[in-house]
Structures are given as C-alpha cells and as structure tokens.
Amino acid sequence: MPTAFPSPVPTIPTTPLTAQLRDAMRAIVGEKGFIEDEHGMQPFITDWRGLLFGRAGAVVRPGSTEEVSKVVRLCHEHGVAIVPQGGNTGLMGGATPWPAHTGIVLSLGRMNRVLDVDPVGYAMTVEAGCVLETLQETASRHDRFLPLSLGAQGSCMIGGNLSTNAGGVQVLRYGNARNLVLGLEVVLPNGDVWNGLRALKKDNTGYDLKHLFMGAEGTLGIITKAVLKLWPAPKDVCTAWLAVRDPRAALEILSEAHAASEDNVGSCELLSRAAVDLVMRHIPGVQDPLKADTPWYLLLEWSSSRPRQDGADGMSEKLEAFLADQFEAGRVLDAVIAQTVSQSRNMWRIREAMAEAARAEGPGISYDVSVAISRIPEFIDKGLKAVLDILPSIRPYPLGHIGDGNLHFSFMGPIGMDQQTLNQYTAAITRAVNDLITSMGGSISAEHGIGIEKLDELSHYRSKTELDIMRTIKRALDPQNIMNPGKVLRV
Ligand SMILES: Cc1cc2nc3c(=O)[nH]c(=O)nc-3n(C[C@H](O)[C@H](O)[C@H](O)COP(=O)(O)OP(=O)(O)OC[C@H]3O[C@@H](n4cnc5c(N)ncnc54)[C@H](O)[C@@H]3O)c2cc1C
Structure with missing residues (x-):
C-alpha cells in the first residue's frame, strides 16, 4: 500500500516488545485487551483517511485507569513507545503510529463508562473512551446539553476530542473542547496518575495543569477521565439554509444575527457550491435544500433553551423576519427554513458528510x-x-x-x-x-491539530521561543520521548 508519511522520519524510540513484555501486558489487561495479530491491528494502525499505514508491536486496550497506569509504567521502565488512541478519526495522523514504531497503540475504547451525571451542577464525569454521541445522548436524557458536535461524533471519543481540543459546529456559542472541561485525570509518561478530576468552576491554585494535556495530542500523557460542563437543553431550534451573495455577505448576516436572535445563534457554517455538489455526488439520500445554483451557502441555526410560548414569536418567526430583512439588504439571495426535524437533519448531513464525500471523490x-x-x-x-x-x-x-x-x-x-x-x-x-x-x-x-501532517509546518511557523517552551515541557514530562513520539514536535 502506498503511504504518505512526511520525511525525514523523526527520531523515535524503537525498543521492541519482547515476549516477556507481551506476557506482562497481557497479564495486566487480559486476553481481550491485547491484540497482536496483523489483521486485528489493522484498524488501529491505519488513519481515517486511508493515507497513513503505520506499524505497532501490539494494540493494548486497558479497561481502567489502574490498567493504563500499569501498562504505561511498564513501557516507561523499558523505554517502549506508546501511541494513545481514541476513535481514530483524527485528520492529522496523530493517532497513527509511524512505520518505524515498535511499541504499542494504547486504545481507550474499553474505558467507556459514564461515572456520574450531575444535572443540578451541570456537570458529567466520564471515562476517556466514551463515544461523543453517547455522551450527547446521556446529557439529553437528563435534560442537559453537551455542545461539542462534529461530523465524526458517532465514533470519535471524548479523550480524543480533548486531546485535539476539537472544535466543530457549536464553537461560536460554547467555545471549543477546552472550554467544556472542569477537570481531568491523566496518566503521565512514567505511569503516575494525576488526579485533577475536580468539578470546580473556580480554582486558582497555581498552574492550570489540565490545559497542558488538552490539545497536546497525546504527547504529554493519557487522558483517562474528564469532568465535562453541561448546558440547558435547547427547546426551540430553527435551522435555515441560505443562498448568500458572497462570503462578505455571510459575515454581515452573522454579525446582524447575534442581536436579531437575542444571542441565540448556535451555528453558522459557510459552504461553497462545489462543496455541496461533492456531497450530492457521493452521499446517498441527501437532498439539495435549494435548487438555486449560487456559489455560496450558509447553514444557520438559532436555538434557545426557552420553550416556545403560545402566542409569542419563537426562533422560526424571528429567523423568518430576519431573513426577510437580509433579503431586502441583498445579502440573502434565497432561503429555506427547515419545517421538520428531518429537513433540519438533511441540512446538517450536507455539512457533516463533507469529509466522507471528499474521501470518496x-x-x-x-x-x-x-x-x-x-x-x-x-x-x-x-x-x-x-x-x-x-x-x-x-x-x-x-x-x-x-x-x-x-x-x-x-x-x-x-x-x-x-x-x-x-x-x-x-x-x-x-x-x-x-x-x-x-x-x-x-x-x-x-x-x-498538528499530528504527523503539520509536524514541520509547526516548527516553520512558530517562533523559537514558543518551540523552546513546548520542547521544555515535553522533555520535563517525557524525557524518554515515549509518549506519542514523532507527533506535534520533533524533539
Ligand atoms: C467526518 C469527520 C468530521 C470531523 N469534523 C471535525 C470538526 O468539525 N472539528 C474538529 O475539531 N475535528 C473534526 N474531525 C477530526 C476528529 O474527529 C477530531 O480530531 C476528534 O476530536 C478526534 O477524536 P478521536 O477520538 O477520533 O481521536 P483520535 O483520532 O484517536 O486521536 C487524536 C489525537 O489525540 C490523541 N489521543 C486520543 N485519545 C487520547 C487520550 N485519551 N489521551 C491522550 N491522547 C489521546 C491521539 O494520540 C491523537 O494524537 C472530523 C473527523 C472526521 C472523520
């Protein structure tokens, strides 16, 4: 298979997994947590795009923080490299081992328990291997809302989301993954467990360590648990698909929408005609919401946690009036407001199936x-x-x-x-x-993020001072460079 790893290959530890180490790991995680046959390892060493084909000595799937800690300690003692992995949906190759990797892929998929939901305190404590969509559904069952939302939500895991500081389609209102976290538990590269699993909104006790691990793409440690913030569940949601004059008009529409919606803009996604056509070509069952063949579109969603009141204007009436004004102003050329949940889902499917459609093209x-x-x-x-x-x-x-x-x-x-x-x-x-x-x-x-793909771009564009700080942190926490080596930074 052709592979698209950049060159030169960075220096990574290549200590092999000996028979004794394999036995010791199997004893920690059990047979079902240890994969070493080529066929079984394939999905863990290939990236989502099918562009990178790495290698590993074994895939290890611990079932608890204690097991993660024991496996990492063993790797630390023997200088074996570890690639942490969640849902393996990252688009930068961060979860794919290099072909020279002889260590393990440590998959968090078995750590998928919701440990606590606190609707009154608007918080939820979860293990890192929980699939994002499952967490959204859990929050919803408690009449709460977890706003992190992205196309891969059916398979990406919260540990991966936090490690990439994922964005998605609700950042505009709620911030990115970093903003959704109150506390973390992390296994450090020497196997120690840092318990920062606090559900505190305010905690000014020295450096805020959780921010080191979020966005670090598994290079500083393994996130094993998190306390996530929740919000009130949306009760009145209105989705619209707009043909817009151009990107400048799209920005002006968004700028006006904040006040017109009474600060209820949830999402605002720009799409070119070529992007929409790509989805129409490859994703079965998706309908083009407007027949207008214009070059730019906007997917706009307003949502409020306040239920619609009888006789009062809800989100759809407000959005309709707003679109009429924007039409008058020449920014909107044509528009349709979703009248049913399935129409809204269709609009979202166009946006969220983009990566899938591009892969198929x-x-x-x-x-x-x-x-x-x-x-x-x-x-x-x-x-x-x-x-x-x-x-x-x-x-x-x-x-x-x-x-x-x-x-x-x-x-x-x-x-x-x-x-x-x-x-x-x-x-x-x-x-x-x-x-x-x-x-x-x-x-x-x-x-x-950076992963493998932007390894050299990061060092090209970030200042020496910034790179020195990043390397100092990496060396302090992981002097042997065993934690996701060859990702983010060349050390
Ligand atoms: C269809 C599609 C749509 C997408 N849309 C978006 C989008 O809108 N916004 C966005 O930001 N991203 C998007 N992505 C990218 C991807 O889904 C995100 O980066 C996601 O957060 C990765 O989660 P994951 O569980 O798959 O992580 P993985 O791919 O498994 O890992 C990503 C990185 O995190 C590290 N890692 C994973 N778990 C842990 C852990 N527990 N502790 C420490 N390190 C860990 C890995 O080593 C790797 O470096 C999309 C991807 C696809 C395929």
Whole structure:
C-alpha cells in the first residue's frame, strides 16, 4: 500500500516488545485487551483517511485507569513507545503510529463508562473512551446539553476530542473542547496518575495543569477521565439554509444575527457550491435544500433553551423576519427554513458528510486554517488565486465554521490526477496557503491539530521561543520521548 508519511522520519524510540513484555501486558489487561495479530491491528494502525499505514508491536486496550497506569509504567521502565488512541478519526495522523514504531497503540475504547451525571451542577464525569454521541445522548436524557458536535461524533471519543481540543459546529456559542472541561485525570509518561478530576468552576491554585494535556495530542500523557460542563437543553431550534451573495455577505448576516436572535445563534457554517455538489455526488439520500445554483451557502441555526410560548414569536418567526430583512439588504439571495426535524437533519448531513464525500471523490488536499473573522473573504480571494496559480486545474471546495474564523480551505485534485502526482504540487501549495494565512495573522491549524501532517509546518511557523517552551515541557514530562513520539514536535 502506498503511504504518505512526511520525511525525514523523526527520531523515535524503537525498543521492541519482547515476549516477556507481551506476557506482562497481557497479564495486566487480559486476553481481550491485547491484540497482536496483523489483521486485528489493522484498524488501529491505519488513519481515517486511508493515507497513513503505520506499524505497532501490539494494540493494548486497558479497561481502567489502574490498567493504563500499569501498562504505561511498564513501557516507561523499558523505554517502549506508546501511541494513545481514541476513535481514530483524527485528520492529522496523530493517532497513527509511524512505520518505524515498535511499541504499542494504547486504545481507550474499553474505558467507556459514564461515572456520574450531575444535572443540578451541570456537570458529567466520564471515562476517556466514551463515544461523543453517547455522551450527547446521556446529557439529553437528563435534560442537559453537551455542545461539542462534529461530523465524526458517532465514533470519535471524548479523550480524543480533548486531546485535539476539537472544535466543530457549536464553537461560536460554547467555545471549543477546552472550554467544556472542569477537570481531568491523566496518566503521565512514567505511569503516575494525576488526579485533577475536580468539578470546580473556580480554582486558582497555581498552574492550570489540565490545559497542558488538552490539545497536546497525546504527547504529554493519557487522558483517562474528564469532568465535562453541561448546558440547558435547547427547546426551540430553527435551522435555515441560505443562498448568500458572497462570503462578505455571510459575515454581515452573522454579525446582524447575534442581536436579531437575542444571542441565540448556535451555528453558522459557510459552504461553497462545489462543496455541496461533492456531497450530492457521493452521499446517498441527501437532498439539495435549494435548487438555486449560487456559489455560496450558509447553514444557520438559532436555538434557545426557552420553550416556545403560545402566542409569542419563537426562533422560526424571528429567523423568518430576519431573513426577510437580509433579503431586502441583498445579502440573502434565497432561503429555506427547515419545517421538520428531518429537513433540519438533511441540512446538517450536507455539512457533516463533507469529509466522507471528499474521501470518496479521490485525492485532495485540505487546510484547516483560522484568521480574524472579518478577514475571511480576503483570505478566500487571495488563497484561491495563490493555489490556482500553482495548479490551475485543481478543484477548490472551500467551507468552514465562519463564525470561528475557521475555514477548511479544501481542494480536490484535478480530474484524473492520482495522489502521487498531486503530491508533487502539495509542498508548493502548502507553503503558499500557510505563508498567506500567517501573513494575515492567522493560524495554520484551527481545530484539527498538528499530528504527523503539520509536524514541520509547526516548527516553520512558530517562533523559537514558543518551540523552546513546548520542547521544555515535553522533555520535563517525557524525557524518554515515549509518549506519542514523532507527533506535534520533533524533539
Ligand atoms: C467526518 C469527520 C468530521 C470531523 N469534523 C471535525 C470538526 O468539525 N472539528 C474538529 O475539531 N475535528 C473534526 N474531525 C477530526 C476528529 O474527529 C477530531 O480530531 C476528534 O476530536 C478526534 O477524536 P478521536 O477520538 O477520533 O481521536 P483520535 O483520532 O484517536 O486521536 C487524536 C489525537 O489525540 C490523541 N489521543 C486520543 N485519545 C487520547 C487520550 N485519551 N489521551 C491522550 N491522547 C489521546 C491521539 O494520540 C491523537 O494524537 C472530523 C473527523 C472526521 C472523520
């Protein structure tokens, strides 16, 4: 199989798993928690996109924090490398071991218990291997809301979400994963357990350690439990699909929507026509909400935790009046408001099936970037020009969480071009996109992280001071570099 790991390969520990170590791990996690046959390991060593094919000595699946701690301590004592893994839906290769990896993949999937739900205190304590959608449903059963929401929610796990500081479609209102956490439990690279599982809103006792581990992509330790914040469950939700004049109009609509909705904008997603067409081509059963063939669309959702009151305007009446004004102002060209849950789901399916559709279409490149919200239109114009100058037949399909200043600046390869040929242009395109976003004060990674894919981009764009601080932290916690080596930083 062809594989797309960047070169040069970083230095990683390659201590092999001896027969004694295998026996010792099996004794800790039991037979069902230890996989060492090639076939069984395949899903754990291949990335979601099917681009990276790594290797491992074994996949270890502990069932408790104690087991994680014992396995990590054993690895620490023998210098064996560990790749922590949740749902393996990350798009940057962070959960995929390098082909030179001889250590273990430590999968959190068996640690999937909800330990406590506190509806009065708006908090929930969970194990790291809980699937995000299961947690959303658990919160909902208690009339509460866990706002983290993304296309992979049926398989990604909360430990992975926190380790990537995931974003998704509700960041605009609730913040990213980092903002949804009160406390954490983490197994450190030497096997010690840090119990920071506090449900405190206020806690100014020195450095806030939980923020070290969130967004660290498993390079500093293994998140085993978390206390998550909850919100009141939405009771009145209205979803609309808008054909908009251009990205500038989309931003103006969002800017006006905050006040018009009485601060109830939940989501605001920008999609290009090419992105919508991609989904229409590959995802069965999805309907185009508007027949209008315009270049830009906005998926706008307003939601309130206040139930609709008889006789009073709810979200849909307010949104309808707002859209009429925006139509008058020339920003909205056409619009439809979902009248049923299934119409709303269809609109969301278009947005959330994008990665799946792109994977089905063939070779492509995608940049997950952010910039000050008001500069998004400028970035789109300049970025498209820069990329098309390099490869005129490339097919752009930009989309993004416009309310977060986060674009998925995405391209399908020219029709008929294979991945290997496209790869010949990737370095130049990456440099052009990342130089532009950096010159505009933006970030080369908004929500997907660094993983393997952006390893060298991070060191290219972050200052020496920042990299030195990151390396100092990494070396202090993981002097042997056994915890997800060769990810985020070259140490
Ligand atoms: C269809 C689709 C849509 C997506 N949409 C979004 C989106 O809108 N927003 C977004 O931000 N992302 C999105 N993603 C990317 C991905 O779903 C997120 O990055 C998600 O948070 C990863 O969770 P996971 O459990 O799959 O983690 P994994 O892929 O298993 O791991 C991700 C990283 O975290 C580390 N890790 C995993 N678990 C732990 C743990 N318990 N402790 C320490 N380290 C750990 C891994 O080593 C790796 O570096 C999408 C992906 C897909 C496939």
